[in-house]
Amino acid sequence: MASKTGFLRKTSPYVREPKAKVEKMMYDVLIALIPVIIFTIYKYEFTAVWIILVSIVSMVGTEFLYYKLRKEPFTMKNGTALISALIYALIMPDVTPLWIVFIGGVFGMYFGKLVFGGMGANIFNVAGFARVFIVISFGAFLVYDVDTVAGATALGVVKANPFDMMILGDFNLWNMFTGVGEAGSIGELSGIAILLGGLYLAFRKSLDWRIPVSYIGTVLGLSTIAALIVGAEMTYPLFTILSGGILFGAIFMATDPITSPVTGPGRIYYGFGLGVITFFIRIFGALPEGVVFAILIMNMFVPALDYYKWANSKFTIKSTLVFSVVVLVTVGLLVVGVWQ
Amino acid sequence: MIRKTNQIKTLEELPKSLPTVQITVPEKVYITLMEMRTRKYTLSVVEGDYVKIGQIIGERDGGYFTQPIFSTVSGTVGKVIKKFTYTGKKTECLEIINDFKEEYAERVLERTDEAISKLSKAEIIEIIKENGVKGLGGGGFPSYVKMDTDKPIDVIILNGVECEPYLTADYQAITKDAYQMFKGLEYVMQAMGTKRGIIGVKRTKHALLKALTEVKESDFKDLNCDIIPVSNYYPQGWEIELIKNTTGIKVKPGTLLSEYGIIEYNVTTAAAIYQAIKFNLPVLNRYFTVTGDAINNPCEMTVRVGTPIPHIVEAAGGYSIDGDKVMVLGGPMMGSNLMMDDAIVSITVSSLLLFKPQEYKEEPCVRCGSCVYSCPANLQPVQLMYAAKTKDGDAAKALNIQNCIECGLCSYVCTSKIHLTDFMRKAKKLVK
Structure with a gap:
């Protein structure tokens, strides 16, 4: 009965969760993007189709060539390149010339992901990296077209005085939620389509709810405080989260697990940092919009949030105290900043 | 899946409840001469000597872990042979050739309840030590060490959780030996002067809750022992989790349980303590589970300590595939891997798993958390x-x-x- 061969060397555990797969998580993101893409194409028709196609060709093509030339196995199957390409396309202004989309896609994929070592090794969100690259290099081409039917982007208009209610009154919150009749980056308009995708991902456990909840919650909290101080209408907080790319960024970009912290508390701090930077860029900075910059800046803080000397998988008394102090200082800064 | 997971899925093609098969005592048993942290041994018998069941044949050396070695069959002592054990490595084992007379050694006796009630703490500890009782849940830690403390013990917890999938040894033990477990608990409580006992069982195992409650109602009305159902997750059987869920006490990892006034034993260890105190018997048999998709008849059985694995595989119908397989002694999450079936069942082993090999494609970490x-x-x-x-x-x-x-x-x-x-x-x- 005894046989001396035929027993494999393994180490415990000998079983694995069959449903836990990177591919499954990534395909879920693709599915969650469908409502946004449908809305974008409905709204911008062939402009959107072309931007999306060029983005896919540039990003996925770059990755494909890279692995072909290096004679390494190609990782298209897990879908990460496709996700980056779609997100990158959806955060483009509709007026972006296609050649800029292409250059940004190639550059972003190569310098944002492949030079770091491909999937799992990149420090920055690839789509955000590509977007910031073209903003800095070709900013003049990306001015949102104010002559379209919808008029200026909500944030572009209120930049001069963020709390001018006369102007804010021109924007219908419901329109901003549904995305019908507003201008902006092509995929960021319809809050309802984005939330639908987000709920799907949360239900499938393919994103960590901590990041979007703490991100959007922070922006809501800070804008409420700001509105109270300057005496603005209480629709202002809602206006803040529905305008620009906060919802899209919070649900599809900030939750990229590769570029966010690994611990639960770390993710809460990360979302908080995103909210603070986004809101501060909006009301104090020179740019009308800060989501992508906030994401890239917080990406740089991820190693610090994960550093073994203080990162903890549970909240501790010490970490809660430190975090509370940081929150108080932030609120103090906001109060000092808007008190005029 | 970015979430906390604590449920282990099992292979769907395997039956949920296994049939019990009879397995003969093998012609030769092999007794491990080194277990746990013992590094040396001395034998008090030589090749050709006649030994009986429960007879002391030597001693494993190693400080706290020093323990006698017992023969589990009656017969003739053979050679010292190297066999694979639960450690996954080859260990020296003493071969004993069974004469099937099943004669018990002279040291095996029966203590009356009255005699037992007069035993002092030191005497009970000594009996448990002399009979080599150790943690049968898999730890193999000598049971007497836990009792050998001056700290007041407020509660004795019996762990009947068995949280790894596939394993059913404790399940079989509770359904059959619940009386012995309560008795063992009673003896330990008597020795330690403890007023409270707890038996933790999974909430989902209704049969066990029923079996324990019935025995308690009929024989142990006066024993202050709570049967506490705990939720079904992995690793509920980890003592820190079980203690938290039954008593609410949060034990810091790395500290001794006695500092919290707790002693924790596996249910089968409690039964072994009963056997030791009542009959001066060491552990001879183990409830055993053989399962997996590479064995013909997954089943439950009662196995003599020292039985060679091929004997068990034969009783379970043999391997179902010819090609490569994965052999595990213990559970699928923490068990040890064997690269040869030239192995034996030692005292802490309660299951044999045989799986078809499964290759998993490894991807780079995506830091999902x-x-x-x-x-x-x-x-x-x-x-x-x-x-x-x-x-x-x-x-x-x-x-x-x-x-x-x-x-x-x-x-x-x-x-x-x-x-x-x-x-x-x-x-x-x-x-x-």
């Missing part, structure tokens, strides 16, 4: 993996690698199919 959320010891396996890869002992230490119980959940949940538990073992070595 599932391992961090799932770790029952609140560690950060992904960070420990980086520490192990960069051989950063300071980081491994700061990340509390010494609290890792190698439960296997980090590897189990990994979305990238990275074998994190292996990295945890490497990280542990960095700290030592």
